[in-house]
Structure formats: C-alpha cells, structure tokens
Amino acid sequence: MKLEALRIRVRTLLVAAALAVTATATKAIEPVYPTNPRVDGSTAVARARVAADVLMNSYEPGKAWFPSSWWNSAVALQTIGDYMQRTGDRRYLAQLDNTFEKDKGVFPPGVLSGDPLLGNFTSRAIDDSAWWGLTWLQAYDLTRNPKYLDMAITIANYVDGYWDTSTCGGGVWWNAERTYKNAVTNGLWIRLTAELHNHIPGDQQWLARSRTAWAWFQHSGMINAGGLVNDGLTDACTNNGQNVWTYNQGLAIGAGLELWRATRDPAILASVRRLADAAIGPNGLATDGVLTESCDAATQTCDDNGKQFKGIFMRYWTDLVDTTGDNRYAAFLEQQAQSIWNDDRDAAGSLGTRWSGATSDEHPNVFDWRTQASALSALIGNVPIPTPMTSLAATMSPAQPVIMPAASGATAIAMDLGATATGFLPLQTLISIDVPAGWNVSPRAAQSRLQPHGNATPVSGTVPLQVTVPSSATDGHHMITANLMAAGLHFTTQADVLVAHKIDFDTGTVDENPWLFDADGSQSNGVQNRFADGNAHFTYRFPFPADTTSAQVTLTIDAEFVVQVSADNQHWTTVLQEDRRITDGSNKADRSIDLIPYLGAPANGSRPLYLKVSDAFPDDGWGGRVYHVAATIVE
Structure with missing residues (x-):
C-alpha cells in the first residue's frame, strides 16, 4: 500500500x-x-x-459574501480557509480579503444580515460575531497578516462583554438581549479564546478566560448523561432537553482540543474523548x-x-x-x-x-x-x-445539460472537459470518454499535457467535446463518463444528460437543476420555492425541439416579479411584470406565456429559449418567487 x-x-x-509518555517526552508509535x-x-x-x-x-464578490446568510457566510469562508490550509491551494485568498475589507463596516438591517451590523463583524447575535472571529483567525493562519488577528481580538473583546456570572454562574449570552445561554455560543467562546492564546506569545488573559469557560461549560448541565450536548439551559439554569445538534457536539470537541493544546491537561483530552465516543456510539x-x-x-x-x-x-x-x-x-x-x-x-x-x-x-x-x-x-x-503534492481532477461543462429531441434528426451538445492538476512534473493525461449506446462523442479518446507548478495555483486544461444524441433517445437521465489517467493518478467525472419531451418541475428541488441555467444570487429556502431579491435573478434554459410549432410555459409565481424571455440570453423581452408592491404572496397564481414569438431559429437540433425572473422593486427585498414551472409543446 x-x-x-x-x-x-x-x-x-x-x-x-x-x-x-509525558508532555515533554517523545516516542515513536506504530499507527x-x-x-x-x-x-x-x-x-x-x-x-x-x-x-x-x-x-x-456561489460567492458574491460585490457583497463579498454568500447569498442571504451572515453567519453561514462566515462558516463557509472558514471552510474555504480550511481547504486552502489543508491542500496548499491559495486561489481564494483574495475572496477572504475582499470580504474583510468590504464587510467590516456598519450596515443597517437587511443588507447583509437581518440584524443591524455594528462594525467589525459584530451584531446583537453573539454567536454570529464569534463565528467571524474564528474566520479571521483562519485567515491569519493562512497569511500572517496582523489585521486578521487584530480583528479576531476586537471581536473576542466584544463577545467577552456578554460573559455573565450573575446568571447560571457564568457563560456567554446568546444574544444582546441576554435571554438565553446555549451550547453553540459557549463552545465558540472556548475555542476562540483558546485559539487567541495559542496565537499570542506570552498571553495569559485569553487562556484564563478559556479555562474558566471550559470549567463552567463542563458543569453547566448542557452535557447530558449520555455524553451528548443539548442545545442550552432553561431559565432555571438546567439542561433544557432540546435537540442534540451535531454542531454543538462538534464545537464542544473542538473547544476542548484547542484548550488542551494550550494546557496539555490530560483531563481535558479525556473529556473530549468522552464527547467524541458519545457522538459515534450506539445512541449517538x-x-x-x-x-x-x-x-x-x-x-x-x-x-x-x-x-x-x-x-x-x-x-x-x-x-x-x-x-x-x-x-x-x-x-x-x-x-x-x-x-x-x-x-x-x-x-x-x-x-x-x-x-x-x-x-x-x-x-x-x-x-x-x-x-x-x-x-x-x-x-x-x-x-x-x-x-x-500531485493531484489530478476533472469536471465537465455543462454538467447537467437538457436535450429535447426533435421527432427526427440528432441533437448536438458542445461540452468541455476541464482538467486541473498540481505537482512539479508534467502530466501527460490520457482521456477516454464513454457515452450511452447509440450516442456518439468526438473525440472518444484524447491526450492533454498539464504542466503544474506546485499546488498554490492548480494548472488547468480543456478538451472540447461534441456529443450527438439520437432522436430515439429515451426520456430520463443518461451519463457521459470521462476517465483520466496520468502518472499513476486517475480521476473520473461525469455529465448527466437529461432527455425530456416535456417540462414540469417544482423549484427548489433536484428536478429543477438541469433547467436552471443561471442562479445568479437567487435563493431557495425550501421545496417549491425560488426567489430573486434586489439585483439578483434566475434564468431557465428550455432547449425546445427544432420542429416545435407551439410552446406555452406556465409559472406558478407571486411577489414583485419581472419575467423576461430571450432566444440568445442577450436580448430580452418583458412578458410579465407585477406593478404593485406585494409582499404577502396574495398575488400567487398560475400565469401562462405563449413562447412561439420569442423562439430563435433552429440550430443543432433545438430552438432554445431563456426565461429570466427578477425583482420589480429591487429596493424592498420581495422579488419574483416561482413555485412550479410547466410547459406544453406541440411538434
């Protein structure tokens, strides 16, 4: 091996x-x-x-975050930091800094968070603030730029203002209103303070805070008899019995590990192991x-x-x-x-x-x-x-194309196979393409020479593919598979081609994905739900058969919508628009559009049409919301 x-x-x-052995001794261990x-x-x-x-x-460089979620964006950016730190890939450092510089100021509610942001990534949500503290410590680890460490200290000082011994003997409040003490906020606090100690030479203040918080957490009652962490405390300072969320368990483990690194106290590591064993145990x-x-x-x-x-x-x-x-x-x-x-x-x-x-x-x-x-x-x-140091990966684009075959004649799909590699030696990559029986692809085999220069910026190469789908292709999903090999490395990637003779899908589901051409900042917060607020929009692409003689699409839609259509994704015609400010969904209805006047000329076996939904009143955050899309077609 x-x-x-x-x-x-x-x-x-x-x-x-x-x-x-001991905290200072070393000994080889056979893993x-x-x-x-x-x-x-x-x-x-x-x-x-x-x-x-x-x-x-999905990162939005303008707002410098991920769509419509403040603390989730902090966690996603920290995850990207984890990725860069683990792999050596440094391509996304600019996005971290973009967020730091653009979003460190004061913002009113509704811009980046439902809460007003107080500056320096703080808000009334104390746990949200702590997430950003950990994110900037990750950025400091990656760059050694002191501004990130300074920001983490600023955030931690803010959070420290909500440590309160007058209720339940200690713990950090979850919110500025001081209504709840819970596991997530205190797990974050222990981890953040311990990390600060481990980043600041000679520190004793943050270490003392972390030790105190850990001791309080261990005896707070939030860890139940089975070793699992319930959500928080009641007003009477007892375990509230609420759900054991995985992130609370994980944060308790992570908090203890960082404090153990600061102290080498074996009792702390023993507590961490109990938490971990409970998580993967029979009742975990x-x-x-x-x-x-x-x-x-x-x-x-x-x-x-x-x-x-x-x-x-x-x-x-x-x-x-x-x-x-x-x-x-x-x-x-x-x-x-x-x-x-x-x-x-x-x-x-x-x-x-x-x-x-x-x-x-x-x-x-x-x-x-x-x-x-x-x-x-x-x-x-x-x-x-x-x-x-050496790796080989690949993707195909488009990865989920849709084909609506005409009654006769084949349909062509232009695809790109993209390969990326890291390492220090040239990689002569051998590529083979498999398609369903009766389909054709050109080329079926190819070579691509990749010349990586380390792993900080993976090198990339592209092989154009032409796939031909026969008119007899059955409805359903069909896989195109690309196998890549080079210098003992191998990687397999696929494209999922949907062959369909009808359009009928709920938004916010996997059935929507093949038709969703451009999500552009739109959101889906549940099944049968996609909406575009402000300057966001979303676009569907419908590749109608070349011999289509009649086509009508019906949208189940509400809120403040603008619906436009285009044959080329460049020149748009508005076909539906709500001219009233409606925010309660009271205008929800099925609305139909005759598409024939807007279809382009047949090309490569199809007559594509693009349908875009956006916000009629970008200033109030209630843009077009679509629940269901269906189309009737006559060939």
Missing part, C-alpha cells in the same frame, strides 16, 4: 507520542489504521478541489455509520441553519483525528467522505444535505451552497497530512 494511502499524519504521530478501503491522498485532494470550486461559484449522531442531523429524517427538511451543522462537526472531528491519531475516529471521518462522494453528489459536483443520499418526493435531498460548504468539510478532513 502506498504511503499516502496509509494517511500518515506527521503532527498526529508527534502528538500521540507525547500523550503516550493502527482502519481496515475499510480508503481513497488515496491524491484523489482526496482532487475531490476537495472540485467541491471547493463549486462552493466558490450517526445512522448506519453516516452522520445524520435530526432534520435529515425523510419526513423533515433542514432549515438554512441546520444545513451547515454537520460540516462544523466535521471540522472539529478532523482536528480530533489529527490530534489523537485514533483509528476509530479516522475511520468515521473516512466513512463520511466516502458516503458524500459516492451517494450525495450530483454530476455538477454539488453536495447535498443528507450525506447518505436519501431523498423523498415531499422532502427531497437539498443541494445549495450551504450544504456544499458543510459536506466539503468532510472531504477536506479526508486529505492526509502531509498533503500529497
């Missing part, structure tokens, strides 16, 4: 050796590894890179070995907050694996990464909220930037240390 496949973690061995199959290190890097690139496609947080949030049940849908909880758990679980070298913890991490990649990923590299891949009609598996950031954390953790 290759050395990389053994995932030998240098820092892990050093720490484990120290634990085995024990799980017996389940493991992905090789180079492939783990490649998978993380593909997923990170998909996440950053996994179902069939896969980390599962309570809202991942087939009868539920996670809200926008819950979508990111498991990723936070995995960030600190990765720290646990790195720190202890325990093969049980490593095996659990590996299982999450494998399940995500094999069962919870679509052809576009999007990762869903249910890592098992489970779905249902009423509560489908959801894919968005929050779920992407969450699952990415497990893929990052699966990258071994030391990081393999």
Whole structure:
C-alpha cells in the first residue's frame, strides 16, 4: 500500500507520542489504521478541489459574501480557509480579503444580515460575531497578516462583554438581549479564546478566560448523561432537553482540543474523548455509520441553519483525528467522505444535505451552497497530512445539460472537459470518454499535457467535446463518463444528460437543476420555492425541439416579479411584470406565456429559449418567487 494511502499524519504521530509518555517526552508509535478501503491522498485532494470550486461559484464578490446568510457566510469562508490550509491551494485568498475589507463596516438591517451590523463583524447575535472571529483567525493562519488577528481580538473583546456570572454562574449570552445561554455560543467562546492564546506569545488573559469557560461549560448541565450536548439551559439554569445538534457536539470537541493544546491537561483530552465516543456510539449522531442531523429524517427538511451543522462537526472531528491519531475516529471521518462522494453528489459536483443520499418526493435531498460548504468539510478532513503534492481532477461543462429531441434528426451538445492538476512534473493525461449506446462523442479518446507548478495555483486544461444524441433517445437521465489517467493518478467525472419531451418541475428541488441555467444570487429556502431579491435573478434554459410549432410555459409565481424571455440570453423581452408592491404572496397564481414569438431559429437540433425572473422593486427585498414551472409543446 502506498504511503499516502496509509494517511500518515506527521503532527498526529508527534502528538500521540507525547500523550503516550509525558508532555515533554517523545516516542515513536506504530499507527493502527482502519481496515475499510480508503481513497488515496491524491484523489482526496482532487475531490476537495472540485467541491471547493463549486462552493466558490456561489460567492458574491460585490457583497463579498454568500447569498442571504451572515453567519453561514462566515462558516463557509472558514471552510474555504480550511481547504486552502489543508491542500496548499491559495486561489481564494483574495475572496477572504475582499470580504474583510468590504464587510467590516456598519450596515443597517437587511443588507447583509437581518440584524443591524455594528462594525467589525459584530451584531446583537453573539454567536454570529464569534463565528467571524474564528474566520479571521483562519485567515491569519493562512497569511500572517496582523489585521486578521487584530480583528479576531476586537471581536473576542466584544463577545467577552456578554460573559455573565450573575446568571447560571457564568457563560456567554446568546444574544444582546441576554435571554438565553446555549451550547453553540459557549463552545465558540472556548475555542476562540483558546485559539487567541495559542496565537499570542506570552498571553495569559485569553487562556484564563478559556479555562474558566471550559470549567463552567463542563458543569453547566448542557452535557447530558449520555455524553451528548443539548442545545442550552432553561431559565432555571438546567439542561433544557432540546435537540442534540451535531454542531454543538462538534464545537464542544473542538473547544476542548484547542484548550488542551494550550494546557496539555490530560483531563481535558479525556473529556473530549468522552464527547467524541458519545457522538459515534450506539445512541449517538450517526445512522448506519453516516452522520445524520435530526432534520435529515425523510419526513423533515433542514432549515438554512441546520444545513451547515454537520460540516462544523466535521471540522472539529478532523482536528480530533489529527490530534489523537485514533483509528476509530479516522475511520468515521473516512466513512463520511466516502458516503458524500459516492451517494450525495450530483454530476455538477454539488453536495447535498443528507450525506447518505436519501431523498423523498415531499422532502427531497437539498443541494445549495450551504450544504456544499458543510459536506466539503468532510472531504477536506479526508486529505492526509502531509498533503500529497500531485493531484489530478476533472469536471465537465455543462454538467447537467437538457436535450429535447426533435421527432427526427440528432441533437448536438458542445461540452468541455476541464482538467486541473498540481505537482512539479508534467502530466501527460490520457482521456477516454464513454457515452450511452447509440450516442456518439468526438473525440472518444484524447491526450492533454498539464504542466503544474506546485499546488498554490492548480494548472488547468480543456478538451472540447461534441456529443450527438439520437432522436430515439429515451426520456430520463443518461451519463457521459470521462476517465483520466496520468502518472499513476486517475480521476473520473461525469455529465448527466437529461432527455425530456416535456417540462414540469417544482423549484427548489433536484428536478429543477438541469433547467436552471443561471442562479445568479437567487435563493431557495425550501421545496417549491425560488426567489430573486434586489439585483439578483434566475434564468431557465428550455432547449425546445427544432420542429416545435407551439410552446406555452406556465409559472406558478407571486411577489414583485419581472419575467423576461430571450432566444440568445442577450436580448430580452418583458412578458410579465407585477406593478404593485406585494409582499404577502396574495398575488400567487398560475400565469401562462405563449413562447412561439420569442423562439430563435433552429440550430443543432433545438430552438432554445431563456426565461429570466427578477425583482420589480429591487429596493424592498420581495422579488419574483416561482413555485412550479410547466410547459406544453406541440411538434
């Protein structure tokens, strides 16, 4: 077995050796590894890179955040920081700095957060403020720019103002109104203060605060008899029995690990292990070995907050694996990464909220930037240390094309196979393409020479493909597979071609994805729901058959909408517009549009039409919201 496949973690061995003897002694330890199959290190890097690139496609450089979510954006940016730190890829440092410079000021409610932002990434939400503190410590680790460390200190000083011993003997309040003491805020506080101590030479103040907070948390009652962390405390300062969210468990583990690094107190590490063992025990947080949030049940849908909880758990679980070298913890991490990649990923590299891949009609598996950031954390953790310098990854574009074949004649799809690589030696990459029976692709085999220069900026290359779909192709999903090999590396990527003779889908579901040409800042916060506020919009592409003689689309739509159509995605005609300021959904209705006057000339077997929805009144945040799209077509 290759050395990389053994995932030998240098820092892990050093720490484990120290634990085995004393805090100052060292001793070689023979690692024990799980017996389940493991992905090789180079492939783990490649998978993380593909997923990170998909996440950053949702980053909005103008507002310098991810759409419509303040604390979630902090966590997503910290995840990208984790990715860069783990892999050596440094392409997204500019986005971190863009957010720092653009969003550090004062903002009224509704601009970046529902709360007013007080400056320096603080607000009435104390936990939100602490998330940003951790994000800027991550940026400092990556760049050593002191402005990031200074900001983290500023934020921590703000949070410290909400430590209060007059209620429940201690703990940080969750909000500025001082109504609730909970696990997330205090887990964040312990981690943040311990990290500050470990970043500031000679510090004693932050260490003392972290020790005090840890001791209070351990005896607060939030950790139940089973070793799991409930959400918070009642007004009577007892465990409120509310849900055991994965991120609370993960933060408790991460808080203890950072404080252990500061103190080398074995009692702290023992407490961390109890929390970890409870998480993966028979009454823990996994179902069939896969980390599962309570809202991942087939009868539920996670809200926008819950979508990111498991990723936070995995960030600190990765720290646990790195720190202890325990093969049980490593095996659990590996299982999450494998399940995500094999069962919870679509052809576009999007990762869903249910890592098992489970779905249902009423509560489908959801894919968005929050779920992407969450699952990415497990893929990052699966990258071994030391990081393999050489890797090969690939994607196809478009990854989810739609074909609506004419009654006769073939339909052509122009696609690009993009490959990326890291390393220091040229890679002569051999490529083979597989298509369904009766389909054609040109070229079927190709070579691409990639010349990487390290891993800070992966090098890329593109091979154009021409796929021909026969008119006899059956409706449904058809996979095009590209296999790449170079110097012992291999990677497989796919495109998922939807062949359809009708258009009928709910928005906010996986059925919408192939038709969604450009999401452009639009949002979906539930099944049958996509909306575009302010200057955002979303565009569907309908590749009607070349012999289409009649086409009508019906939208179930409400709020302050503008609907436009185009044959070329450049010249637009407004076909529907709400001229009233309606924010309560009272104008929800089915509205139909005759599309024939707007279809372009037949080309490559289709007559494409683009349909764009935007906001009639960008100033008030109630843009067009679509629930269902259907079209009738006559050929």
